[in-house]
Amino acid sequence: MKVRIGVVGAGYLGTFHCDKYTHLEDAELVAIADNDEEKRKKAYDRFKVDTYADFKKLYGRVDAVSIVVPTISHYEVAGFFLKHGIPVLLEKPITDTVLHAKKLVAIAEKNNTAFQIGHLERFNSAIRTVKSMIHKPVFIEVHRLSPFTVRGTDVDVVRDLMIHDLDIILSLIQSDIVSIDAVGVPVLTDKIDIANARLKFKNGCVANVTASRVSTEKMRKIRLFQSDAYFSIDYGASKVNIVRIHDGPNPELDAQQLEISKEDSLLEEIKSFIHAVKTKGEPVVKGRDGLLALEIAFKILTKIERNLNIIGYEENINHSR
Secondary structure, three states: OOEEEEEEOOOHHHHHHHHHHOOOOOEEEEEEEOOOHHHHHHHHHHHOOEEEOOHHHHOOOOOEEEEOOOHHHHHHHHHHHHHOOOOEEEEOOOOOOHHHHHHHHHHHHHOOOOEEEEOHHHHOHHHHHHHHHOOOOOEEEEEEEOOOOOOOOOOOHHHHHHHHHHHHHHHHOOOOEEEEEEEEEOOOOOOOOEEEEEEEEOOOOEEEEEEEOOOOOOEEEEEEEEOOEEEEEEOOOOEEEEEEEEOOOOOEEEEEEEOOOOOOHHHHHHHHHHHHHHHOOOOOOEHHHHHHHHHHHHHHHHHHHHHHOOOOHHHHHHOOO
């Protein structure tokens, strides 16, 4: 039986979600909701499914939903569906505040409802290929740079871009963070547009993470160093270079470039969501994963605001308990 899907949000990314569902044999796109009349018309013309101004009209018509709306609306929209036991794939960041994220996670767990967060890089073919080879990294360096676009500027660069890498790092390093140092500045918006954070983990690993949405070039790279190997991963090009250390009287370095088939990360993410819905299993990126990444993001932003002598992010942390 096909899973009946509704998509809330028919903008740039929401349209991609709609398109991916139409390519799956075990899912059927049946309805789209958006409060913008022009977007609804374009969605109907392209996908030929019912469209609604009120997302609540999807209730009773769908088995699961993708939610692709501005972050400020995540809590209201996702909360409605989760309270009714309808599985949700929610674009990142999970919500606008840590408190809202905690509430959504609690609702999903209480109702035993699949709740997946759209941290796309978990489904990147390069990451999926090398994840099993990575163990106990001692140093991680990440650069995520992007030219400026208006899309995504409803939040700062930490929650817009860096949060992808925070999620990847947290999934690889199963250890608590003991300290955070961070700097950042607004450039083209009134929010932080460039940020750098240094995270130190209890197990000794250090991660240095840089994100910018005002770069002249696009870059998505992560480098990981562990006792027996060095990994350089290019997310965008799906390329992986590995340098291994061979012990012995005369230690040698063996360089290798993996041939990786570039896959559609969004399609793989949506396939994974449908699988979780059909099997009633846990999603790969659970609501709690999204919550943890958001908590760390706000701690980074709190460090940045202290350096800039501004107030705002720290209140989110203090009021989330």
